[in-house]
Amino acid sequence: MEFCPTCGSMLMIELPNMGHATRFYCTTCPYVCPIERGVKIKRKQILFRKGIDPVISSDDMKNAPTTEVPCPNCRHDKAAYKEVQTRSADEPATLFFKCLNVKCGHNWREG
The missing domain is CATH 2.20.25.10 (N-terminal domain of TfIIb)
Structure with a gap:
């Protein structure tokens, strides 16, 4: 799920049509972002398990x-x-x- 950097609305996907590639577009403002073939990891988050406290000790x-x-x-x-x-x-x-x-x-x- 991607969001518009201009207005914060959720971006919609537009399939290839009339010479342009697949792209995201905003329904609220004129923002358009082409979708590249590769996948980019924007941020890595290290996940760890929290300890579970017993209900009854x-x-x-x-x-x-x-x-x-x-x-x-x-x-x-x-x-x-x-x-x-x-x-x-x-x-x-x-x-x-x-x-x-x-x-x-x-x-x-x-x-």
Whole structure:
């Protein structure tokens, strides 16, 4: 998508016609720009991944209430849970669980 350097409107494309090459033209002002065959990279942007912060930290689960729910990883029957409203108010809350088995410690969610 290209924009007019004069007025800022979005440029339209005009196919070859009556002796002129394919070109961009502005519908608002008289700006015309021929399209060259090669592709030019106008600006290079280095992209990097941001770190993802956990919704529930291990500190949140230390004093959390427990319930009898089987762990999907080790089938231990007790887990700590925390209820968090992650979506809009008219949607149900999300339950985050942490297995209380010392060897497992698996985290999962429902909802």
